[in-house]
């Protein structure tokens with residue numbers, strides 16, 4: 248067969264943004280945020296969503312359970328170590344799912360066996376077999392991972408994979424837990440596993456690569472060359488330490504070089520930009536400007552030579568089209584005379600499906616913005632939609648904010664703010680401080696009765712021109728927890744105030760939910 252006649256088959260995408268990704272410092276998400284991401288991942292077309300590690304905390308358990316209940320088109324998976332309480336928690340959490348999976352793992356490398364588990368080869372083997380059996384009591388879709396497989400003796404890896412297959416695991420995952428392998432090495436390992444071990448034809452072999460040496464995507468693609476038919480990856484490449492294989496990169500590499508790999512995924516690439524932006528907004532971690540596929544410069548052609556080539560024929564310097572990942576070429580879009588239908592249409596082109604309620608609320612903000620700005624760009628619209636999706640609402644809202652600042656030694660920067668609460672009360676406060684942001688945050692603390700500490704803040708423009716929309720990301724902490732908040736406005740200080748109030752509102756909503764729950768329990772007794 249020639250390469251064009253070769254049949255294309257699909258590699259499964261196992262998304263671990265909400266588990267391996269979420270467990271990395273600075274990337275934590277609350278239950279509502281995880282559910283929004285899970286919806287977006289399902290729309291993106293991933294095959295499996297690893298929704299969390301159910302035993303890790305009651306919050307994690309609830310998030311996995313909620314996702315399992317709400318997302319019906321995608322397999323929902325929970326991670327579990329090879330012990331009965333982990334598997335029990337995972338099994339309970341995924342029970343509501345239409346399609347569910349339990350992912351059990353145990354370390355197999357000599358280093359992990361000796362220093363972490365203090366278990367012999369036989370003990371690890373026995374535990375793996377027992378745990379797969381236990382997980383099968385909850386679902387017939389069980390995945391087994393040999394943690395640190397890459398640094399495991401090949402003969403022992405063969406024995407444990409064969410035992411896992413015989414015990415009923417349907418997917419065998421071979422993680423490069425510490426990001427140590429190389430493309431040639433991993434192709435060879437997968438070739439060996441998929442051809443030499445008993446029962447290999449009954450299961451799917453999966454690759455899970457970390458990016459410590461910057462090779463996660465290359466190694467995952469090389470594993471596919473060796474016979475892997477599932478890739479574990481995360482949006483924007485988030486994950487432990489240097490992260491996981493980046494979903495958008497591996498999916499676009501397979502699609503763009505289908506002539507070479509002969510494998511594709513079911514990813515709807517037009518949603519890639521949207522999902523990447525959503526994750527960056529939720530976690531407050533923007534992707535690097537030059538990042539492959541989703542960085543701001545990924546499709547920008549700055550130099551004269553490149554622009555000249557592009558004008559003559561886009562293919563001179565472009566191997567993918569921006570439209571392929573959901574970026575629209577005609578960037579300048581709506582104005583103050585545009586209606587709801589135009590806004591919905593534009594949102595859809597950018598990959599967002601809005602409910603009628605969401606559309607209404609984004610439309611109100613859009614009209615205000617269109618009055619403030621001469622031109623409304625796609626990035627402005629994205630910021631409004633993400634703000635609507637992420638910010639939630641109330642109980643506090645900013646009615647007015649005025650700040651004075653400057654370099655006059657005789658005056659300190661001062662902020663005066665009026666807030667309204669959903670219970671109808673109005674509060675006004677004025678405060679001076681060493682800087683305008685500091686003054687704003689002090690007033691917000693005073694008016695709402697919170698005492699949050701600012702850890703970091705970052706404000707940047709999301710679109711072009713001097714009247715560009717600003718997006719502020721803020722990290723604050725209480726004595727017990729740290730939070731990320733986000734706010735947008737054409738005014739940077741107002742965006743920062745909104746980001747801060749976003750956190751305060753979230754804390755208050757959390758408290759209210761906990762109070763309602765207790766009240767419900769008390770009234771049942």
Ligand code: KIV
Pocket residue numbers: 267352392394395420422423424425455457
């Ligand atoms: O990197 C790793 O080994 C993991 C396993 C739990 C699959 O994340």
Ligand code: ZN
Pocket residue numbers: 267422424455457486487
């Ligand atoms: Zn991992």
